[in-house]
Amino acid sequence: MSTAAVIAIAIAAVVVLGAVSFLTLARRSDVRGAGALSGETKSRDKASRKDARAFEAAATADGARTAAVAEAEGEAARGAGTALATIDDDAALVPWTAPDPEVIGVSRRQFFNRATVTLMTASLGAFAAAAFVGFLWPSGSGGFGGSVPIGKLDTIKDGIKQGGGFFYAPEARSWVTEYPSEALPIARTVYPTNLLEAMENGIVVLSQKCPHLGCRVPECATSQWFECQCHGSQYNRVGEKKAGPAPRGMDRHPTTISGSGEVVIDTSTVVPGPAIGVNTTGQEAEGPHCTGGGDH
Structure with missing residues (x-):
């Protein structure tokens, strides 16, 4: 799997994770809105109100009994000719209820919850931004967009023969074909x-993208050319343009070959293909074409 695909999957996973985390936190009672109370707090508040009503009812009954007793005693005193002092009813008592610790600390909880959500969102955003920048900025080594080793030179040449004149390196998104030694004097004046x-060293490395509109150019086994099936551009086996609407030959990647024969393609560098009319090998079609060719 290419680096670009891995990064794209990572970005999608981060976005999904962020959405799930945000929805999970949003469902909690202490972030549903300012002043929202939990179910336990509401139950305690309901019980407190019930106790208060019971207390008030008892106080009212006691007051009624006290008034009745006082009135009876007053009647008795008046009958006996003795004056009694007027008894004033006490003011209604309000039952004391301990403050709910959750109500007192609700603002603090909201602050920490909102801070947690904000920091998580910022972290996920920073990670996604870094991944996006990494996707746009090719790495200097490893994977397409950097230096890609594709194997030993002798193995690649064997692959070209087994592939009927063409070898495809998927990790570098490149074609490798044989370059004839007799064409080198002309090549040194062109490339x-x-x-x-x-x-x-007997090979040429070509980008798979057609320089016309970017389609992947396949090989044509019968003509021994590259022939783009999108718009009919045609190139000889070393990527020099022969026909079609392409503005130049196939683009190329610089390639190094180590002392041990390891071939490494620099996919971070694209060298534009040769101008129309360049034909260093003189190769013509060796059989029927796979496309119609010509301008479209």
């Missing part, structure tokens, strides 16, 4: 030096 090392 830049960063491409000559591979050509002097």
